[in-house]
Amino acid sequence: MPDLEQLLRDTLHEYADRAPDTQTQAARAMRRARRRRRRLLAGVTLAAVAVLVPMGWAISPDDPEPVRRAPSAGELLADQGDWRWEAYGGVEVEVPASWGYGNLTQWCAPDGWPGKVDRPSVDRPGAGPLKMCSATAESSDGLDRPTYVAGLLLRPRGVGPRLGRSDVAADAPVYRKSVGEVDLTVIDVEAAVARRILSSATVIEGSDVSGCPGTTPVPRLGAYFSVRRTGLTSVSEVDSVSICRYGLVGWDRPTLEASERLGRADGEEMLSALRALADSAEQRRPGGAQAGGSGDTEAVQLRLSSGGEVTVAWVHFSGTGPHGVDDGVVLRELSTDLLRPILDPPWRGTVEASVPWPGA
Amino acid sequence: MQEPRDYEGVPAMPEFEDWVSARAHVLMRFAFLVTGNAADADDALQEALISAYQRWDVVAGAVDPDAYVRRMIVNAHTSWWRRFRRRETPVDVAWSPALAGVDAPAEDVQRMWGLCGELPPRQRVAVVLRYYEGMQYGEIAEILDCSEGTVRSQIHRALATLRRRLDGEDAADA
Incomplete structure (x- = not known):
């Protein structure tokens, strides 16, 4: 018998030549990824539209052309009203509170839908609303309108935004700055606003303004054990809930990629949504749930504050690993209600209905 | 149509489709050897590529995409095995006639x-x-x-x- 290890090498090389054809892998993967997101977001869409339309975020074909003039820097900053903090890559940065969340500016709506969201937003990698069509969208008036990017793009340092000719208007100014492990790019925004955004960017020391640690160990689904041993069932009411989303790919350690703090009212709704989740029968404790989850690319920590105490639950929703909600005592199944604020903040209560996605 | 803009020397990253075209055959071989059959290899590679596509900005720029996809293939395969295969009874795996046309x-x-x-x-x-x-x-x-x-x-x-x-x-x- 030849050397075992050499026979092993020969065998593996011999059979590797018999692997199947790969010609359509990319197209199939892209198609399936889009389909999955459509299904996931079908329930999200109605709620998002219901929020956006009353707030005047959507434009209709009848909207008049805006009158352009050159406002002063003071006027520009005053026009932005309140500002809010966003976190990404262990860095927090201030943006106008009126800006959109996720990559909503990249949405381009099919005929009969409200149209693209004409507002800068904060764009970051990771799961989020899908760019629903290519460079142009046909609106109900039959005109093709480009969907230009505007707002703040957050990327790991050195990665940079991947922008093509159809993504950015020809005369759009671009401002860049690197802070910590993050590259910040502000596109198509007035200089005074861009300057305030970029000068506000700082590395998170400890926790950010939403109460989320800049980095924290992320346990696998079923491997998290609450010290209190009571989990969510012990929480009767909440003062606030912090939603802390961590990226597990592309960083040296789990790194905060988005955060939001809910007040009492929204926090109570989140708590109700959590309690409404079904126990995950296949992964029920005790006896050791599946020690899976190594396929996670992102995970969310929910921090429920009540009377000075913080109860933690982990939401595993990404990658190929097992998915579910782990409060350290009980494993629960995921729901759309819970996924929506994770994929697309801000939290606006439960989703009342889902709608079929056009063309799906 | 506007010309592509250069954003202050941001390094070019491979497009997902270009990268898959260049690397898919290598990764498919790996998936085939790991799973042991063509159908499971195709499924595992697809799962891995879907995951990579969803985070392509990060995967392509900050980590070795090959390593990421290999890990996803392994996770997909071991996850399925854990759920379904361990209940199956192993059988002798011999040369498959389905591979006819290739020398045994x-x-x-x-x-x-x-x-x-x-x-x-x-x-x-x-x-x-x-x-x-x-x-x-x-x-x-x-x-x-x-x-x-x-x-x-x-x-x-x-x-x-x-x-x-x-x-x-x-x-x-x-």
């Missing part, structure tokens, strides 16, 4: 391939990474998300199992 490999190679198919999934992955990809223990440990010592142990046990079964078959033949 030598008998000892066929036999070794069959024995590889009986290894637990993580041992099998470790063996493929070591003896097909030629990776160091540390590199394998990163993909398997475990310590280097665990990788050594997995490979040692896999080799011991293969040797024992080959010797057993030889003794039975004699």
